[in-house]
Amino acid sequence: MDCRRLVVESDNADALKAISRGLCNNGHIALLRYIIGLCNQDWNVSFAQVMHGNNRVADCLSKMALEGDFRAKRFDDPPLEVLPMLSIDVSG
Known part of the structure; x- marks a missing residue:
């Protein structure tokens, strides 16, 4: 894609x-x-x-990037690490 x-x-x-x-x-x-x-x-x-409290998924993804490299990555599905925060961010 x-x-x-x-x-x-x-x-x-x-x-x-x-x-x-x-x-x-x-x-x-x-x-x-x-x-x-x-x-x-x-x-x-x-x-x-975005509001600071509404970006838990972004915070998690940025922490994942700090553990590796800064090359752009594309996910077809959310990484397992962000699933718990995804529903919190969606609910606002």
Whole structure:
């Protein structure tokens, strides 16, 4: 399956602004520069801010990324680690 549309959600408004405006020229922000590079691929990327308490799944996924590498990953089904939080996030 080919993915061409990506929605990035975060509870960090400053990070979203930096990424969407491409404001990561400083070498200390390597991860943000990597994300901007991903955004420049052949796909449509949009950004949305979410409330901190409503993003348990995103928090879990980000912790999973810290354990491995930062390459983009696509899941056809939610990882087992996020299933308990998925129903909490959906219920709001």
